[in-house]
Amino acid sequence: MSIRAYVLLRVEAGKLNSVISAVSQLPEVKEAYPITGDYDAIVSIEVENVADIREAVATKIHKIDGVKETSTHIAFK
Structure with missing residues (x-):
C-alpha cells in the first residue's frame, strides 16, 4: 500500500x-x-512509507535551487 502526500512549496x-x-x-x-x-506550487508524491516522505522532502525537494520552504500533508484514502 502506498502513501500519498501533498507538498506545498514556497x-x-x-x-x-x-x-x-x-x-x-x-x-x-x-x-x-x-x-x-500563500504557497507557489503543490507537489503530489507517492511513496511506500512515512520515512520515504521525509527522504523525498528533506533530501531531494529541499535541495532544489529556489525552494525556500515546504509544508507536507499526508492524504488519507
Missing part, C-alpha cells in the same frame, strides 16, 4: 518554472503545479 521569485521542472523529474512525484495563495 519558491524564490523568478524560479517557479525551474523548480516545477526539477521537482517533476523526481521518481516519487506524480504531479506538480503552480498555485495561487
Whole structure:
C-alpha cells in the first residue's frame, strides 16, 4: 500500500518554472503545479512509507535551487 502526500512549496521569485521542472523529474512525484495563495506550487508524491516522505522532502525537494520552504500533508484514502 502506498502513501500519498501533498507538498506545498514556497519558491524564490523568478524560479517557479525551474523548480516545477526539477521537482517533476523526481521518481516519487506524480504531479506538480503552480498555485495561487500563500504557497507557489503543490507537489503530489507517492511513496511506500512515512520515512520515504521525509527522504523525498528533506533530501531531494529541499535541495532544489529556489525552494525556500515546504509544508507536507499526508492524504488519507
